[in-house]
Amino acid sequence: MGRSKKITETKYLTNEFGVTIKVCCASCQFRQLKTEQRTCEKKKRAVDSSEVCLHWKLGDRLVNAGKTKGKVQRRQYQKFLLEIREKESRYKEMGLPIKAKTLDEIHAEFESKFGSRFRDLGQ
Numbered sequence: 001m002g003r004s005k006k007i008t009e010t011k012y013l014t015n016e017f018g019v020t021i022k023v024c025c026a027s028c029q030f031r032q033l034k035t036e037q038r039t040c041e042k043k044k045r046a047v048d049s050s051e052v053c054l055h056w057k058l059g060d061r062l063v064n065a066g067k068t069k070g071k072v073q074r075r076q077y078q079k080f081l082l083e084i085r086e087k088e089s090r091y092k093e094m095g096l097p098i099k100a101k102t103l104d105e106i107h108a109e110f111e112s113k114f115g116s117r118f119r120d121l122g123q
Contacts, residue, residue, distance in 0.1 A: 013058070017066030021058065024050050029057040077117035080110050 011023040021027050026049040030041040040047045042055040084106055091098040101109075110117050 011052075015058070015063060015065060017064070019062070019066040021062050021065070023056055024052045025056075026050070027059055027062055028052070028055075029059045030055060031059070071118045073117050074119050076114060077110050080114075081106055 012020050013023060014020050025031050025038065025040065025047045028040075031047070032039045032041055037046055038049055039045065040053075040055070043053070084101060088098055088100050107117060
């Protein structure tokens with residue numbers, strides 16, 4: 001297997017929502033975080049967050065960064081979501097059958113009870 005050439009100059013790109021992203025291991029689709037260790041799915045070894053190689057591909061989460069155009073979720077929604085996920089986790093630990101709710105289901109439930117999950121920033 002050939003070695004990949006390490007790219008040393010710092011590069012940036014802008015996604016379709018105008019967010020500037022540094023091209024490095026931290027923004028790569030192939031990075032994996034296992035406990036405190038960052039590894040590369042392609043290289044099969046530990047890597048530094050600022051490292052970048054020819055395998056680099058923009059991570060899924062960063063492709064959509066900025067899509068919500070600065071919307072901020074309400075603290076009440078964040079607590080609501082956390083309570084649901086903690087309850088699902090407890091049921092799972094007790095061996096009880098539970099189907100985890102999708103985020104879309106949680107959004108709909110919250111909004112039917114409390115209105116929008118986003119804060120009004122007066123924009």
